Amino acid sequence: MKLRRLRIESFRRFREPCLIDDFTDGINLFAAPNESGKSTIVEAIRAAFFERHRSSSVEHLRPWGDAAATPSVEVEFEFAGKSYRLAKAFLGRKRCSLVIDGRTLDGAAAEDHLGALLGFTFPGKGASTPDHMGIPGLLWIRQGSSHELAGVVSHAADQLRQVLGGSLGDLTSSTGDALLRAVELARNELLTPAAGTPRASLANALKGQAELQEKLASLDRDIEAYRSSVDRLAMLRSEHLREEQEQPWVPISQQHRAALAQLDAAQALEGRQAGEQASLQQWSAQIGLLRTQAESFGRDEEAVRARALTLQAAQAGQQAAQAELDAWDRHHQAASDAELRARQRLERVRAAAARSDMVRQGEELEAALHTLADALAKAREERARLARLQTEAETLAVPAVELQRLRQLSDELRDLTVRLDAAATTIDFDLRQDVQARVDGAPTAGRARRTVLRRTEIEIDGVGRITIAPGGPELDAL
Secondary structure, three states, X not given: OEEEEEEEEOEOOEOOOEEEOOOOOOOOOOOOOOOOOHHHHHHHHHHHHHOOOXXXXXXXXXXXXXXXXXXXXEEEEEEOOEEEEEEEEOOXXXXXXEEEOOEEEEHHHHHHHHHHHHOOOOOOOOOOOHHXXXXXXXXXXXXXXXXXXXXXXXXXXHHHXXXXXXXXHHHHHOOOHHHHHHHHHHHHHHEOOOOOOEOHXXXXXXHHHHHHHHHHHHHHHHHHHHHHHHHHHHHHHXXXXXXXXXXXXXHHHHXXXXXXXXXXXXXXXXXXXXXXXXXXXXXXXHHHHHHHHHHHHHHHHHXXXXXXXXXXXXXXXXXXXXXXXXXXXXXXXXXXXXXXXXXXXXXXXXXXXXXXXXXXXXXXXXXXXXXXXXXHHHHHHHHHHHHHHHHHHHXXXXXXXXXXXXXXXXXXXXXXXXXXXXXXXXXXXXXXXXXXXXXXXXXXXXXXXXXXXXXXXXXXXXXXXXEEOOOOOOOOOO
C-alpha cells in the first residue's frame, strides 16, 4: 500500500486544514521541533484506518477547548494496483465513505470492507486496541512501545497463519523436506526435541534478553527525562535568542551615553564660562537647550519606569495564569479520581448483576428440578400401575378355546337379537300434551316408541285400557 495524499481538519492541534500531497514511494520522514504536530499526523492516519467513525471513545481527537469541532481525515492511497479514497469524520457530523476506482461504499460497510481488505477488525465497543489491528499492527509501532512487539505478533497470529498456510503447504509438498530437516536440526540445537524447553545457550540468551529489556526500559526513561530537559533548554534558548534579537536596552543605553556626553559638554561649558564672560548670552541659550534635553532625558526615565511597571504587571499575570493552571491540574486530578471511583462502582454493579443472574438461573434450575422430580414421581406411579394392570391381565386371562367359544356365542346372540327385533311388535305414540298414558305402569307422554315382546297393558287417562298380546310361532323361543 502507498499513501498519496492526506488532509486533516479540526484534529487536535490542527484547527485549520492541513494538506500533505507530496508523499513519495518508500519511507517518508517528518522532522520538526517538539509540539509541532508530527504525532498528530500519525494519529490521524491511525484513526482513519482503525477507529469506527461512530465511536464515542475518540474525544481526544478534538482540538482542546472546542467541544463542537468535528475531527475529519481524508486519505488517498493505492493498494494492489487500485486507487482508494477514504474519508472519515468523527464525533460531530459523523460520516465515512470509501471510493474504490469510482465505486463508493458508505458507513459500516466501507469500514468492514477496509478491514477485510487489509486484515484487521474493529472493536464492538470502545477504542481500537492492538488485538484488533491484525497484520497492520505489526507495522504500527508507537513511540516508546517497540518492546511490546511480541504481544502485537500474538494478536496477528491468526492472520499470519492464514497467509502463511498456503506457502507452508507448498513447501512441505514439494522440495522443502530438506529445508524442514535443516530447520528441525537448528531448532533442536536451541530447544529439547521432546518438551521444547530452551537449552542452556538459549536460556542464557533469553535471560540476557530480559536483562537487556530492563536496561532498555531504564534507558528509555532516562531518554524521556533527557528529552524533557532538552525541550526545556530549547525553550529557554528560544526566549534568550528572542531577547537578544529585540535588545530593548540598546536604545536606552544609547540615550544614556548621549546624555552623559551632553552633560560632559555642559560641564565643560560651565568651566569656560568664567573666562568667556563676553559670550555669556550665547552660553545661557546653550544651557537652556541642554536643560530642555535634560527634561527629555527625564521623560525617557519615566518611560523606563513605566515599562518596568508593565513588566511587573506581566509577571503578575503570569503568576495568576500559573495559579489557574495549578487549579485546573487539581480539578483534573479530582476528575481522574472520580472516574476511578465510578469504574470501581461500575465493576461492583456488574458483579451484583452477574450474581443476580446466577441467583435467577439457580431458581430456574430449582424449579426445573422440582418439575422433573414431579414427572419422575408420576412416571414411577404409572410404572407401578402398569405392573398392577399386567398382573390383573395375567389373572383375568381367558384360554384361547373359551375365547373362541365366547366369540361364537356373541355372533349367535347378535343374530337372535336381530330376529327378535324383527318378530316383536312396535308401538309408536303421538299423544297430546294433556293426555297421559302408562305402558305396564310406566308413564308415557308425547311422542315415544315401545317394542312389545310379551303381553302388555296400555292405560290412557279418560279413554280406558288396551291389552296387546304379540303372537308368532318363534317369539317365545327367541
